[in-house]
Amino acid sequence: MKGKSLFMGSLLSMSLAFSAGVVQAADPVTVGVAIPLSGPMALSGQNIKRSIDIAVDNINQKGGIKSLGGAPLKMIYADTTSDPSTGANVVSRMISNNRPVAIQGAYGSSITFAATGVSERQKIPFLTMSFSDDIINRGYKFVYQVVATASSMGKNQVEHTLELGKKAGAPPIQSIAVIFEDTAFGKSQADSVKKTAEAAGLKVVLFESYAPGLADAVPLVNKIVAAKAQALFINATISDSVLIIRGLRQQGDKTPIVAGGAGFLEPDFYKAIGAESEGIFVETPALAIGPLNEQYRAKYGTFMSHAGFEHAVITELIAEALEKTKSRSPTDLANALHEMTFKSGNAQYMPGGGVKFDARGANTMTYSIMAQWQNGELVPIWPQGPQTKPFLWEGKKIQ
Template sequence: MKTWLRLSVVAIGALIGVVAANFAQAQEPIRIGVLLPLTGPFAKNGIENWEAMQIARDMINERGGINGRKIEYVSGDATSPAAGISETERLITKEGIKITTGSFASPLAIAVSQAAERHGVFHWETTGAAEIITRRGFKHTFQVGAPARLYGQVAVDFIIEDLTKRLKKPLNELRIALLWENRAFGKSVGDGIRAYATTKNIKLVYDEGYDQFATDMTPIVQKLKDTKPDILVAISFPNDAILFQRKAKELDFNVAAFIGVSAGYSSPDLRNSIGSTVNGLFVSDFPPKVNPNVLKPEVRKVADEFYKRYEAKMKRPPAGHAAAGFSAIWALFTEVLPKAKTFQPDELRDIALKLDLPEGSLVNGSGIKFTNFDWKDNPKDAGQNLRASIGVWQWTAQGNEEVFPAKLATHEPVMVPLPDWSKR
């Protein structure tokens, strides 16, 4: 064989090999570890997030995936912080996962991100909120959802800007009580509310924590009843929220306005547990659905598709944390991964830190801009999203409606003051 012909054959063979390798890589799925509580005490909320995140995956895959590669989830059941660490390490060491996401609750998020960082894995936290998540010097953890302090600040702002008018009482005459579960999320939010209330010259008439696994709420409810607050702000998880409401009804503890914060009071199962008495309660949390006018036109289409699919699958609208889970993972699929070439943690980190998305870029009204040890409020903070949306929504007979702030609102507040138990 002549030299030129032999070289041409070799070159063609090499080219075919490169094309084949690139084609094979293009066809390989992008595998992502999803850490959520799918069993145990947090399972109801975890499954909500899981369903929302599956919808996001399906929508992306139906579009052809990311640069020709489909998304594949590998799940881990993070029932507790210890299980979160164990499951994260399993996915990384046994399954070869390089990207993790989840985790719904702050205690789980703290544990999962810790394990991911230790192994040099990129972690995209969807809804965990405790401030400590982004204040440990980690380089590959990004908290897309709002930090804990915003939950409390929005609740206080709602009292100042809206409830004072509806209750026809000046702020200095309102008796405001604070009740918080004493683990990572509740304590973090409670600390934020207390500090923010001080800046607004608000003196709390009651401020106590409790164990979220308590089985008897009688002493707590009785103390609150003796205090006679006009407004109660309560930070709870599902089981303790249900216990509290049942005991409040039994002991006839009434307030003019009740603001639950996040997990317990945003759970769709709350209505199943306490019936129509849930109507009128406010929830400071991720917006379940926002005024579409705040969304970019292309985002409205995504939102419509998400809500349509979710309601068809679950037979009800999503809670705020489910909408937040969808929003966060959708941002990963559309704003981070398409720009990646190696999918190595340092590359993904650089891409994430360059994101500069205005509010209204995500389905739940959020934007994205992460801290990077450069935030004047806390130079130790890295990976926190400063444009995450938190608002106040209200349980109604029709479902739930966003009521605050005005730009996100879908409805005016109703049932203020909140009727006594005998009239609900």
């Protein structure tokens, strides 16, 4: 009888151990998301959250992380409130309270710069679509930038515009105005625009920064109108971009606009100004194309924002790296992100066809492209390729 009891006890212990192992293997893998869900960047943050949620659902519905026993991804969201100091604080709390395997965010480059300082000290991988060059130029080992840098975008913003003008057979642009938000991203991109324009022989007749969150855009609009530039190069949050464009149109100013990403890429930009968006050029690190974009459109009635798409790609990168490492260790994940080349899933729709991080955490495969607002949609127009469409130059369609 005693032997039987010992035997049954051993079976029970084995059963409990096996059950505990199954439960542990299926525990969710926690990923932090630090994005602006309030403040002037909130609309962009909401679009990002929607996109990540779709990507997570797709991954989990396909079985989660199979090498970890089918563990589902679980996103922990934190609101950076569009403020750098808040961004750093929420990331610190997120790491202390949730110990995520990775973090993604934080949209605004200044917020990301502050937040990644915290995650780096804790050796937690932080993946971002923020543009600023400064984010990856600090010698960090746990920061990954999936998009082209602001300086490369600024350079392409000018060069692509000049190439489009040449393609259209238009007289060369001689002078430009440059308006930019006084942030890490804004300054990096604007400095590159100015440098590239001057190297090409263009005269920069206005180079003006402003504090994001404009209450009144009239003084800035007056400066733009008075400059009489042949083209306006601008980057701004969605709320500021709407105020500036409305102000220009109200004064009858028809200066061609070449935007540098940011708010000009959001679906809500078109919702706010409608037909006034027609023909605006926008340099962008990516556009949402493929099945994921159609899935988003079916659910929300509009296209997925570039930032939402890039964060969906980031979510897939984390899942793919976790699958390979078979580990919940942030360090193992960081090593895999540096070692792997990502060309499957939605990474294949990034400009350049994929993601490969170098030692700095820069994506060496990607570059920015030029898009244009046409009939309420952002369409890719340059450089020419299988996905590009005809573009509008002074109202004329150019094939």
